[in-house]
Amino acid sequence: MSPELHEALDNWFVQAVLPLEPMLTAFLRRHCRETHDIVDLRQDVYVRVYEAAETGLPDNPKAFVFAVARNLLVDRARHQQVAAIVALAPSGELPDHVDELCPERHAMGRQDIACLEQAFSDLPPKCREVVELRKIAGLSQRDVATRLGVTEGTVEKQIAKGIRFLAAALGAKGSKVKTISEPEVA
């Protein structure tokens, strides 16, 4: 696959698929009783969606993502030989109708900002200090290390942790369920 195609696909994925994450997470949560499986399921959805898109971009990314999610849940249920509840769910139950009404899919909305602010304040204290100096004050990792009197390796580790917390927080945006927890990220 050419780098250009990857680049286009990466962009499409970031713009059209990732913003659906809060909705996708909520959907998976409704249909999967084992909470700890949800991040794995979501990752599998992303992999399938990305690989399918390599052969051609779907016209309606949202319908496509949820179709993939539904198929995955059905496969999984079959595999585990449990009743496939999802298979019985009418497609109208999927949040398709909100599709074109989501401006925040395309721009950083106030909701995102509020969600980020919340996410920052939910970071573990040490991690939060590092991430804020790096991302809000704009210091380099090296300067953060000097400022806090720790090694650059420590700063890098805290940044890695912070990135995962922030991604989890953005993915849970709007859902009442707290999805960021130490065990998930640690």
Next chain:
Amino acid sequence: MSQHLKIEQQAAAWLARKDGEGWSADEQTRLDQWLALSTAHRVAYLRLAAAWSKAGSLAPGASTPSSPPAPPEPAPAAMERRTLPRFSQWRIAAALLVTVGAAAGLLAVRDNLSEVRYETRLGAHQTHALKDGSKLTLNTATLLRARVSQGGRTVWLDRGEAYFDVAHDAAHPFVVIAGANRITVLGTRFTVRREAGGTNVVVVDGRVQVENRQASSQPPVVLVKHQKVVATPATMLKSDESDASIEKMLSWREGKLIFDQVTLGYAASEFNRYNKKKLVLADAEAARMQISGRFDAGNVTGFASLLQRGFGLDVRETGDTIAIASHKPGRAP
């Protein structure tokens, strides 16, 4: 631990590594290989990279709920989307982030031998290449000194305005001193303009950090592509700019002034930056008139005659002054 969590940890480690100093071509190759190894790696990386990039929107001056609603075009996320290709955003950020404190020490010693002085007269604009490969374009009536050495790259903008296209060299910070403000280049292309009230910095591409050298309590402001800061002794006001307004702000490099619904008062002050012959507005009514258009910065008489013919304004030229009044020619004294 689930397979996915392991991949996510690896992706986060790559991203954090890349966010730090000393990211090498070799590491980039290894990251590319890791990404190519499986789609699971790639999607996990993209997801974290997108979140990390978004997190920067909380930096001072970025749109926040308390600021007035941003117009849809220059919203931070929209810009991020445009700059996402091939992780270039992170590559640039990782490669060019430059230490904040380092510049201070370097500035203490001024090596006159290697200092080069550039000056433009009124109405001129000129492009010069520095020996590191960076290019400077000086706008009208600008005085600038540059020192490029092993120790670093420093430019003093003593007056006027300049556009900088900085050659990548993470080991040698590129610093612009504009009066009280220090601009540390973390990226590539930007303009700096000094005015009586303060300094304006507009970033065309890359990242730039602006700080007030005299007020260390003020946190530095980091600007990314298409952002502008107006730095006065007391404040740093950051804003997002549209493609069109960036184009307008850079039009001087082609010797043009582009106005879009500005007052005649503002247009006159812009023309006056470039010409010996000064436009003077005789009354407030004329100063408030809205005008738009694309003009040659040096052709002030052409502009004045357009005001006369097109807008029915009273135009009188005396020596180096062109007085413009809103009186209709018939009623003029």
